[in-house]
Amino acid sequence: MPELPEVETIRRRLAPALVGARVTSIEIRDPRWCAPLAPAELADAVAGRRLEALERRGKYLDWALEDEIHLLMHLRMTGALLLDPAAEMPYTRVEMTFEGDRRLLFVDPRRFGTGELVAGDAALAAFYAARLGVEPFDEAFTGPALRALARGRRAPIKPFLLDQRHLAGVGNIYADEALFRAGVHPLRAAGSLRPIQYERLRDAVREALDAGIEARGASIDDYRDPDGVRGSFQDRFLVHLREGEPCVVCGTPIRKLVVGGRGTYVCTRCQPVPRRPRGGAASG
Numbered sequence: 001m002p003e004l005p006e007v008e009t010i011r012r013r014l015a016p017a018l019v020g021a022r023v024t025s026i027e028i029r030d031p032r033w034c035a036p037l038a039p040a041e042l043a044d045a046v047a048g049r050r051l052e053a054l055e056r057r058g059k060y061l062d063w064a065l066e067d068e069i070h071l072l073m074h075l076r077m078t079g080a081l082l083l084d085p086a087a088e089m090p091y092t093r094v095e096m097t098f099e100g101d102r103r104l105l106f107v108d109p110r111r112f113g114t115g116e117l118v119a120g121d122a123a124l125a126a127f128y129a130a131r132l133g134v135e136p137f138d139e140a141f142t143g144p145a146l147r148a149l150a151r152g153r154r155a156p157i158k159p160f161l162l163d164q165r166h167l168a169g170v171g172n173i174y175a176d177e178a179l180f181r182a183g184v185h186p187l188r189a190a191g192s193l194r195p196i197q198y199e200r201l202r203d204a205v206r207e208a209l210d211a212g213i214e215a216r217g218a219s220i221d222d223y224r225d226p227d228g229v230r231g232s233f234q235d236r237f238l239v240h241l242r243e244g245e246p247c248v249v250c251g252t253p254i255r256k257l258v259v260g261g262r263g264t265y266v267c268t269r270c271q272p273v274p275r276r277p278r279g280g281a282a283s284g
């Protein structure tokens, strides 16, 4: 699933091409994309309005149009946005056109991606407040802030990081990479870290996300950027999907566990196993 670095890569490619242009049309070929809103209602609000900014919050892409109309796209599992594709694409759910003859397709084989309309900047703030916690690159994301969020929580740290209401934009790949960089085992109780470990984890989350953005995202499934090009971060993973391969730091074979139902990769030497693991399988 596209996480923060993939969505940010898409945003950085599309913003210079499309911001300032008017949306000339939006054709919604799959009504499930914007349900329960009717496609005609969404199209009425979007078509004819100028794109003032293209923003990202967590894994949401915010098409900020004139009159404080926001079209919020979430790509979910397999969604991709393709700019000026040379050919028609299978699984196209939405087609947008912009002034200047630009054409954008939303392609999504598994059809979990969504488009939601939010009217007014106050409503947008409320939408995000109900769903998303701190943004990893915001100055409010500090070691003490992470420690305060985790205080008293006995659930493992990995699902804590994956919960978008705590930290926005981090998914399975970047959680594994950040926990490895911080030397924290994914089964550690979220509230049990030492203060210095929250500092390290804060830094590690940013480093892992930065590395992902630098590599233009990770393509381990369907992810493509708006030019149809794969990211390369999957070639730079430190632990994720590296079961049995040597740890880049100490050479210990990377192990795969299941934590909160998600495949999870650790070096048990660099990330010491907690003495009393809770809420998931112990490393075996």
Ligand SMILES: [Zn+2]
Residues within 6 Å of the ligand: 247, 248, 249, 250, 251, 252, 267, 268, 269, 270, 271
């Ligand atoms: Zn190691």
